[in-house]
Amino acid sequence: MNKPNQDIKQFIEKQLTSNSGKNLLASNEISSLKFIDVNEMLVRSIKEMDAKTEQEMVDFAADEALQEFCRINQYFSFNSQSVEELKSIYRQLNSTIRMLKDDASTAELEFVSQQHYNNLCDWLVKTNAFAGKMYDKNQEFAQPVACSEYPPSLQLNILQLDIKTMLQPVLDIGCGREMNLVNYLRDNGIEAYGIDRFENKSPFYQKTDWLEYQFESNKWGTIISNLGFSNHFTHHNARIDGKYRDYAIKYMEILDSLQLNGSFHYSPDLPFIEVYIDKSKYRCINLSIEGYAYKASQITKIG
Numbered sequence: 001m002n003k004p005n006q007d008i009k010q011f012i013e014k015q016l017t018s019n020s021g022k023n024l025l026a027s028n029e030i031s032s033l034k035f036i037d038v039n040e041m042l043v044r045s046i047k048e049m050d051a052k053t054e055q056e057m058v059d060f061a062a063d064e065a066l067q068e069f070c071r072i073n074q075y076f077s078f079n080s081q082s083v084e085e086l087k088s089i090y091r092q093l094n095s096t097i098r099m100l101k102d103d104a105s106t107a108e109l110e111f112v113s114q115q116h117y118n119n120l121c122d123w124l125v126k127t128n129a130f131a132g133k134m135y136d137k138n139q140e141f142a143q144p145v146a147c148s149e150y151p152p153s154l155q156l157n158i159l160q161l162d163i164k165t166m167l168q169p170v171l172d173i174g175c176g177r178e179m180n181l182v183n184y185l186r187d188n189g190i191e192a193y194g195i196d197r198f199e200n201k202s203p204f205y206q207k208t209d210w211l212e213y214q215f216e217s218n219k220w221g222t223i224i225s226n227l228g229f230s231n232h233f234t235h236h237n238a239r240i241d242g243k244y245r246d247y248a249i250k251y252m253e254i255l256d257s258l259q260l261n262g263s264f265h266y267s268p269d270l271p272f273i274e275v276y277i278d279k280s281k282y283r284c285i286n287l288s289i290e291g292y293a294y295k296a297s298q299i300t301k302i303g
Helices: 003-019 040-047 051-072 080-098 106-127 152-159 180-187 229-238 244-256
Strands: 170-173 192-196 205-207 220-226 258-267 282-288 295-301
Touching (some): 003 040, 003 051, 040 080, 051 080, 080 106, 152 180, 170 180, 229 244, 244 258
Parallel strands (some): 170 192, 170 220, 192 205, 220 258
Antiparallel strands (some): 258 295, 282 295
């Protein structure tokens, strides 16, 4: 990568680090969101980008921003349309910067900055309406809703899985950008794949929203999701504006994608949907987890 493009990427990373944890919905009076280290060279580099380079930078900025949003609140949901809308915001920012003089004044940059963050705020509330109710406009920083990438041993222990008897192939729903469990399983000779919403170049990974992913009938031997799909299903089921119907449909699609004797292992358990499982086709077992109030579920296709 040439130096101007590297400079832009470094600026994006530094910008996100500077804004890390800040409340995008904070009022203008207390918001500390602003551009940092914008200089003539950076403005000139953005102006001189060709279409291919701009697309690369837009994709990079959008992916980094999505990671930050999901780090702050794991329940933020961004489908392919909302991701494209986010990329449009970054393209609009580039277009605005191109109209600036190389030696743009501080006031001009502050105006562009405010306009950009207003666009991001409108986009966040449009794509995740609950954010407008959850975050106080009088708070500079957002209270994070934690999301972690857990070690394989912990996940296997919680789900009470034995890799020696695991039916293949295996799919990890919400595997995390690091693919910890997928990589562990593959290192142990198991055909495993993962899906999640972040960028990853692994051939065993697909970047997708799990509500948009198409689960093919009778394909998977084992499907795993620890504190992922079912956690979000529970969250949406508790919200008036939640996508609980979409999750219910996708849940049944996941079960249908199991091979005969294949199983879906997840935690926390989902008693509000498990009662509707066809007992002639699936066997449901709920397993207590030492040290946790919730249970792990194992749904096996039997017919």
